[in-house]
Amino acid sequence: MSELLHRTAAELAAGIAAGEHSSEEVTRAHLDRIEAVDEVVHAFLHVDGERALEAARAVDAKVAAGEPVGPLAGVPLGLKDVLTMRGAPTTCGSRMLRDWHPPYDATVTRRLLEAGLVVLGKTNMDEFAMGSSTENSAYGPTRNPWDTSRIPGGSGGGSAAALAAFEAPLTIGTDTGGSIRQPAAVTGTVGVKPTYGGTSRYGLVALASSLDQPGPCARTVLDAALLHQVIAGHDPLDSTSIDAPVPDVVTAARSGDVAGMRIGVVRELGGEGYAPGVEQRFTEAVELLSGLGAEVVEVSCPSFDAALGAYYLIMPSEASSNLARFDAMRFGLRVGDDGTRSAEEVMNLTREAGFGAEVKRRIIIGTYALSSGYYDAYYGSAQKVRTLIKRDFDAAFERCDVLVSPTTPSTPWPLGERVDDPLAMYKADLCTLPSNLAGNAAASFPAGLAPEDGLPVGVQVMAPPMADDRLYRVGAALERALTEQWGGPLLNRIPQLQEVSA
Template sequence: MADVTRMTATEIAALIAGGEASAVEVTQAHLDRIAAVDDRVHAFLHVDSDGALEAARAVDAKRAAGEELGPLAGVPVAVKDVLTAKGVPTTVGSKILQGWRPPYDSTIVRRLRAAGTVMLGKTNMDEFAMGSSTEYSAYGPTGNPWDLSRIPGGSGGGSSAALAAYEAPLAIGSDTGGSIRQPGAVTGTVGAKPTYGGTSRYGLVAFSSSLDTPGPCARTVLDAALLHEVIGGHDPRDSTSIPAPVPDVVAAARAGAGGDLTGVRLGLVTEFSGEGAEPGVMAAFRDAVDALTKLGAEVVEVSCPHFQYALPAYYLIAPSECSSNLARFDGVRFGLRVGDDGVHSLEEVMSLTRDAGFGPEVKRRIMLGTYALSSGYYDAYYGQAQKVRTLITRDFTAAFEQADVLISPTTPFVAFPFGSRTSDPYQMYLADLFTIPTNLYGGPGISVPCGLSEGLPVGLQIMAPTMADDRMYRVGAALESVIGTLTPPEL
């Protein structure tokens, strides 16, 4: 049998459905790969070998009984450690939840299980999804398989690194300001943020409730679309879930793979046409745009003047919501508890627990958010940021009257070395400069590999109107048909 760890999810599913490989064989091959390389990559926080093999045996039993298998049955998947899975450690990259085993599955995990996918384990991330490099994990950083001395993006660097290191063919991430797309860009993988409300947040440990969006990560656009189809759709347990079916993203990806974009209008955002981006990133982006035009697409320039205010608006809205959401981690109900010795008061136990359990970036954002929400400052900061959010939404609405999708580089720079930006939070925040507007708007966005700069991957971002996720998959698959997939060096 060929090395299944190098195959796409689509190819693996076909092997299993056709009886050419068992789900157990496929799962074991990926567990062996994790054992061989993850001591260097550190993509996983927890590997659930027993649970994975049990799930794989169940798929093989169904196939042996002649039952119809789903399109991803038996395919291994890595899950970002922000989503609960019953009985499986869920830490959100934080010491404050070290050792916590949730008593329930998140909706995303429940749907993955129902589809017959095999959960390999939980992947590393910036603590509470706050970061752009996975350096803020309480359990140590994850390396980029293209260069282990460089970051794999964040906050979902573990999921993207697992894909690039061939430890898993599929992964789940969450995107609050770019945490799926930016890691996808710098690791040469595909990362898709669905429309907000198009995937359920039930069981997602909240950072910023009006922004958080779970989504698929893969090595090909079609694989991402297949995973999107599995996890998407209305969930009555999530009050923000959209009561509408998932757009036909799989059909769109298959259509785009044909390489015909005749009649598709690509909006080139003038505000993202090079400001702050590395020359090599812009060169790869421009080459990709040229390739898309050769497939029949029309490029039109669109102006989104309020995008320049997205970064400061985001860093008022997201920390404000985080300040509120993280108040529940108090050392009383679950997780870490410090000072519970009969000497300290309840208030002291809460203070000691939060001081010991939260890392520096989480503390920084809690303080920012608490200040922005405080009496006398709410209207000046949080209120103004929400007004800017409305203006950004209007920019998107106007732009989509001129174009079917918008395009830009995914991130202004390629993967940077560990430690090069941690001393300057603003420089770290710039990693999400091009991705944040989509989160504030609530629409879908995808990052697809578009070339290399200095031997490191560059991603092209495709943004679509809300509930038009299929458009981004069609354009992304068309680009992939020309550029192909990127192969990192051997570990």
């Protein structure tokens, strides 16, 4: 394994800019690593080595010519397969889009390419971002590099596993109910869901428009901040994007000073149903922050108990509408068009064949929740709960600068364990959902390994809207103190993956 693979994105970028190593070498090392381990990990759905190397050489040429390059120029990256990019398929982990080549770049993609990042390929995900294990991908599950018999989280399991398996130093995820943070927690990596409207959704194939948000995934807090800086900011193509300066996340990530910060522990996010090792590592992390000068208080957000119910009405409602466009008329899969069937019959056959079970389940739930006569009881009530959750956050943020909780109640479970138990699967998002419903910023940082099974645990930090910098400040403090305790990054302890000789 090339030692370049263990460098941070910040180190790689500095080395490329200084001419210590070329982007082509860095990119080739990662492509070789993908070649060697991805047959087992299956973090990627699509890899385009030629394109990546070409992009890498373009950055090298700029550096050689003495032209200025961005702070992450030449660094390889994996893009979740729910964001469009010209010249590559965007499948969303669905049969429905097996061969769909979008004719346009998502705004996030465009910003990455303009900043000189080298896209290695598209990462695996639960179909249309519906799931917490990546087992709902139509192209097979991703495996957790800590234990390849276990799930890597979801929906962005591919983006998280690629980091933990050293296949990429940076990846992009999207978070609707925890799809960046929960995979980060169970793979020992960093994942940030920016404030809703902080990053553009243009070109992100929508699951639930009022909840979705693209964000950075990385192995270190500073790398996540540098990537955040590249992709964030107002986009006139996304009406819900916020027209305000991006919070200074990079400075916050470099600082890590939490002295005097008021940190609220959310009473409702813990206790029964939480693994002992998860609670233990979380408590230790809070104590650590306290030791660094933060003021720790307990806060109550009683409406969070209703978040799961509200989320599983709002998300499927929006999804049922967003996914209506997959009808075989203009793009994607078409089934049964033999010249004898009507357009309606072809639509039905295509949607029957193209969508997996979880997608159908949510379309049915959402269609029902929006139906005349049920709307007020379901969608309407869920929106009221959403307002209550926002109020709980507002009240808590009056007392605290940030809130903290475990990211997810358990460590990664064995593949297949919850496939037939949707409710158990949904509970993995208990702690992460409230921030999607309220639209505030939230992140997951590594908190260590659970003593009982030696698997990763994440701590979640939540900040008010457009105070994303506070996430990085707390994350950096934790990272610094814990790395010292562990005697090196947590991922140094990950078992060696069996490499396939090239």
